[in-house]
Amino acid sequence: MSPLLQAQGLHLRFGAVRALDDVAxxxxxxxxxxxxxxxxxxxxxxxxxxxxxxxxxxGQVLYRDAAGAEHSILDASDAALRRLMxxxxxxxxxxxxxALRMEVSAGGNVGERLMAAGQRHxxxxxxxxxxxLERVEMDPARIDETPRNFSGGMQQxxxxxxxxxxxxxxxxxxxxxxxxxxxxxxRLLDLIRGLxxxxxxxxxxxxxxxxxxxxxxxxIVVMRAGRVVEHGLTxxxxxxxxxxxxQLLVSSVLAA
Amino acid sequence: MIAGYNFGYLDEATKRMIRRALPKAVAxxxxxxxxxxxxxxxPYGWGTGGIQVTASILGPDDVLKVxxxxxxxxxxxxxxxxxxxxxxxxxxxxxxxxxxIIQTRHRIPETPLRAxxxxxxxxxxxxxxxxxxxxxxETTRLHALxxxxxxxxxxxxxxxxxxxxxxxYNHPVMVNHRYLMSPSPIPAFDNPKMHRNAGLQLFGAGRxxxxxxxxxxxxxxxxxxxxxxxRPVRAPHACAxxxxxxSYLDEVITDDAGGxxxxxSDTHYCGGRQ
Numbered sequence: 001m002s003p004l005l006q007a008q009g010l011h012l013r014f015g016a017v018r019a020l021d022d023v024a025x026x027x028x029x030x031x032x033x034x035x036x037x038x039x040x041x042x043x044x045x046x047x048x049x050x051x052x053x054x055x056x057x058x059g060q061v062l063y064r065d066a067a068g069a070e071h072s073i074l075d076a077s078d079a080a081l082r083r084l085m086x087x088x089x090x091x092x093x094x095x096x097x098x099a100l101r102m103e104v105s106a107g108g109n110v111g112e113r114l115m116a117a118g119q120r121h122x123x124x125x126x127x128x129x130x131x132x133l134e135r136v137e138m139d140p141a142r143i144d145e146t147p148r149n150f151s152g153g154m155q156q157x158x159x160x161x162x163x164x165x166x167x168x169x170x171x172x173x174x175x176x177x178x179x180x181x182x183x184x185x186x187r188l189l190d191l192i193r194g195l196x197x198x199x200x201x202x203x204x205x206x207x208x209x210x211x212x213x214x215x216x217x218x219x220i221v222v223m224r225a226g227r228v229v230e231h232g233l234t235x236x237x238x239x240x241x242x243x244x245x246x247q248l249l250v251s252s253v254l255a256a
Numbered sequence: 257m258i259a260g261y262n263f264g265y266l267d268e269a270t271k272r273m274i275r276r277a278l279p280k281a282v283a284x285x286x287x288x289x290x291x292x293x294x295x296x297x298x299p300y301g302w303g304t305g306g307i308q309v310t311a312s313i314l315g316p317d318d319v320l321k322v323x324x325x326x327x328x329x330x331x332x333x334x335x336x337x338x339x340x341x342x343x344x345x346x347x348x349x350x351x352x353x354x355x356x357i358i359q360t361r362h363r364i365p366e367t368p369l370r371a372x373x374x375x376x377x378x379x380x381x382x383x384x385x386x387x388x389x390x391x392x393x394e395t396t397r398l399h400a401l402x403x404x405x406x407x408x409x410x411x412x413x414x415x416x417x418x419x420x421x422x423x424x425y426n427h428p429v430m431v432n433h434r435y436l437m438s439p440s441p442i443p444a445f446d447n448p449k450m451h452r453n454a455g456l457q458l459f460g461a462g463r464x465x466x467x468x469x470x471x472x473x474x475x476x477x478x479x480x481x482x483x484x485x486x487r488p489v490r491a492p493h494a495c496a497x498x499x500x501x502x503s504y505l506d507e508v509i510t511d512d513a514g515g516x517x518x519x520x521s522d523t524h525y526c527g528g529r530q
Binding site: 078086108112113115116117121126143 | 397404415
């Protein structure tokens, strides 16, 4: 087996700020990797570079597709990136409104990726959309309502359904539970955990919520000031943190 | 022909610019080519794009027909026909078969075009995606990547809300299996006539400064779903004047007591049958 996504020597500067400073990361099939760190530590920049949404100043990102062919993400054309984004990848934004079409019904939102992938049978598309609404614990009877009618937690579920409907191999998640209240967060995390296990997804999760990382991730990468300061298995990093910053991070978690 | 104007009103440099855009449009069927549309002596929305295309391809031997909503005798059609008669001195006609160039707004004539004829459409909005994606840079990218899922979402929404595709005019088409194209606001009834038409179809959008084309015998397919196939809509009546049951009909209100009649929108076709 070989890694799905492999990045080495990533550098990215915004003026004098080093957003990424010699970062390396690997994601293996079926694995959930959490990138944790404080605001401004470069974790979102890393996610954007790995997903091809931003170009690093230096370094290499390799993605291996289902056929085993390697794609260099930093050199990929817009068309190739869009093809990957449409078929192999998914992206879950922190704010569901950034990803959803607010004027379009729930069914249309979920069906858009299917139609972009070339499906042209209305009945099939609708049936798949209904099945996915059920899968993310939404009422399929609300398939024709627009996301405006939905609560924040439901919008996030809809975004997840829309992302996973085409069976991606790798999903990028940027603070998927940010901005939701704790009980909704707990249910959403539970849902994501179930789906990830069922679908055997590889997930790259960016979060500052240590509890979410502990619940979902197999491995944790801790970032600070653009550098990876510590990485390892979730239990090891959280129960036996080595780096002073990780120790601070872990000790700052509030116990209820 | 009146003195003081260049042949066909437009100056030769402008014609040359448009004639450079036209072969590009023909070479890439359905792809929108930008051009420097000029101010014309009529307001935007009255056919400035179509007039500029017509003026650029018009020669002294051409015979021009102009229709507006299918009719030769409506204000817009009469004005544009008289305009070209005055500034180019070309022969004009109302007979579809006699014309070499037909400028049209919102219809394709009922009489099929033959090879060698050119149909010039007046186009208010050339971008089929503009209601779904307001950013021009983004629509350009979607065309470049042939990423047309968005348009299909619109059809999905129509069916989900109303049980059928609700666009009865300006129904989007795929040209030559590659580019999504606005057919201009012709009725969906006319869409099948674009498919493998013997004539050359040119589209001019003056305000939006775009030219595009469908060359003769090009595949033009109306977007639809496998289980909701495209169907051209026609009022279920016969023409009150000529009795046609095939042509596209206008509904005309005749009095204040609810009286109405259905008549052919193509006046030349209707007149020829009476």
